[in-house]
Amino acid sequence: MSIIEVSQLTKIFGHEPIRARQLLNEGWSKEKIMKETNMSVGVNQASFCIEKGEIFVIMGLSGSGKSTLVRMINRLIEPTAGEILFNGKDIVRMNAEELRQLRRKNIGMVFQKFALFPHRNVLGNVEFGLEIQGIDKKTRTELARNALKLVGLEGWENSFPDQLSGGMQQRVGLARGLANDPDILLMDEAFSALDPLIRKDMQHELLLLQAKMKKTIIFITHDLDEALRIGDRIALMKDGAIVQIGTPEEILIQPANKYVERFVEDVDLSKVLTAAHVMIKPETVTPERGPRVALQLMRDNRVSTLYVTDKEHNLLGLITADEASQAVKENKSIEDVMQKPIPWASPDTILSELFEMMAEAKFPVAVVDERGKLRGIIIKGAVLSALAGNAVPEGGAAI
C-alpha cells in the first residue's frame, strides 16, 4: 500500500468554493473560472500515490499550485475537496487533535525561507517539535543533538540562526524536520533560497541522508535540474493540475504533452542520462575459445573488436582483429595478445563525465558494474542519439 494516496484533491481560493468546484467538474478552465467568478483555482483535482521511502518531487513554475498542494498534505491549507489517505486514514477528515498528533509524529516540514525561530538557538530550534510534544528536556536534547549530527552541525548548538550562513540555516531547518523522526518529510522549495553551489551540496547530502534514513520525502521545486537529480519520481504541475507523473527518464524521454516537452527541452541531457541509459550489448568472447573462434565471431558480427570476459562475465580485456590473427599465426592464446586494462565506467556515470574518456579511447568504453561484470559498451552513435532525445534502440540492460 502506498504511504500517501491523494485523490481528486482540490483547492479553490474564493468566496464560493463549492460552486467553483462544480464548474471545474463541468469542464471550465482555471482562467474562465477566474474571469467569470473571480475565484482562483489553486489545485485542480490532483491525484497521485507516494510510495514509502521514495523522493517524490512536485515540480512546476511559480503559481502552478505546488506549494498549495504540499500544504494541503499537512493541512496548513484546508483542502476544498478530495481526500489524502495516510496509511489508509483520511487526513482531510481528521479533527484538530488527530491533525496535531499527525503533525507532531508523522509529518515533518522544511521551509523555503528556513523559518527558523530567531529567538531560539540552534538546539532550541531543533528541539521545538519535541518540546511541544512534552518530551522531557534530557531526551529531546539528545534527539536534537543526533539530528544536528546527521546534518553535520555538531558544535553549533548554542549559535543563533542569524549567525549562520544560508546553507547552515537550512541544515538546521532540515534537522528540525528530522528531529522527531517523522515518516514523511515535506520540503517546500527547501534549497531554492541557497546559492547554486551550496544548493548542489545540499542536494547531494540529502541523497546521502536518504540512503541512510529511507524517509518518504515530498520535495517541491521549480528547478528541473534539481527535480531530475534527486527525484525518484516527478509530478509536473501546470495551472494547479498534474500533467505528468513519472521517473526522471520517462519525463525527459516521453513527455506527456507539449507543455512537458517545452518544460524539458532545455535540459542538458548529458547531465541526466547515465552510462546505463546509452550502453548497448557488446560482442564478447571467453579466452578458452581461442583466437580462431574470436576471428570467426568478428566476421559473423561484422565488428573489429571483441570484449574478453570469463564465464561469469567479468571483464578481462579487449581483442582486435589484428591481434586475433597475430595470435593465430604465432600460436598464442587470446590472453597473450588481448589489451588490458581498457577504459571503463560504472553504469551510473553521467554522460557529461564520459565525454573525455570517450574522446581519448580508441575503442568503445566498457560499462562495468560494482562486481566487475561487463554490463555493456558505449558507442559514440548511441550517445549522440540519446542526446538528441531518442531512446537508445537496443536498450541498456543487455547481458
Place this chain on the structure above:
Amino acid sequence: MNIPKIPLGEWIESFEDWLTDHAGPIFDVITSVIGSLVEGIETVLVSVPAIILIVLLTALAYWAGKWKIALFALVGLLLIDNLGLWEPSMQSLALVLTAALLSIVAGVPIGIMCARKDAVRNIVTPVLDFMQTMPAFVYLLPAVTFFSLGAVPGVIASIIFAIPPTIRLTNLGIRQVPSELIEAADAFGSTPAQKLYKLQLPLAMPTIMAGINQTIMLSLSMVVISSMIGAQGVGALVYRAVTQVKLGVGFEAGLAIVIMAILLDRLTQNAFKK
C-alpha cells in the same frame, strides 16, 4: 432649521445615574481593590527611608543600563529629597505604578485578543481612539461619581488614558510575527497556547515593552490632572501652585515629575532590552 437638539448629554447623564443605582456594589469592590493596591505600594515606598530607596533605585539603574543613568538616578532622587518633595513624589509614584500595573494586566490580554480576532480589534480600536482623544477632564467626572474622590478615581482616569498603547502595541507586535514562522509552529503541531507562549509573545516582546513604556509615561502625565479630584502627591503641589500663582513651588514640583519621568523611561527601556 427646526431639527431639535439630540439630547446626547441627557442620555449620558441618565446612563450614569442608572449605573450608579444598579452597579454600585461592583464599583465598591473595584474601589476597595484599587484603593488597597495604591495604599500598599504607597506605604512601602514612604515607609522605607528615602536614602535606602535612593541607593536601591541607583543600583537598579546601574544593573539595567549604564552608569550614566545610575548617576542621574542618584543626583535626581537626592535633589527631590533635598527639596522636601520625597513623600509627595512617592505618593505620585504609587499612583503611577498602580495605574501602569493594572494597564499591563488588562492591556496585554486585550491586545492578544485583538491580534487573534479581527472582529475584536475592529471593536476595540475605535474605543481606544475615543479614550485617547476625549479630553481627560471629561472622564474625571464619572470617575468621581462612581469612585468618589482620592487616589482611586485618579488611577481609573490614568488607566483610561494610558492603557491604549499597551493594547495597540501588543496587537501590533503579535501581528508582526512573520507568517512563515507561524506556519512552521503549526506544521510541527503546536497548540494555540504553545504558539502564543513559545513564539508570538517572545517575538512580540520588544514591541509590547515599547507599549508598556508609553503606558507608564502617559500615566505619569496624569498625576496633575488626578490631583484635581483629590489624589495626593507632587501633582497636587503643581495644581495648588497654579491656582495660587506660585511659580517657585510649581517649578520645584514640576521638576520632581520630570526627574521621575526620565528615570522611569530609561529604566523601563533598558530593563526590557536585557
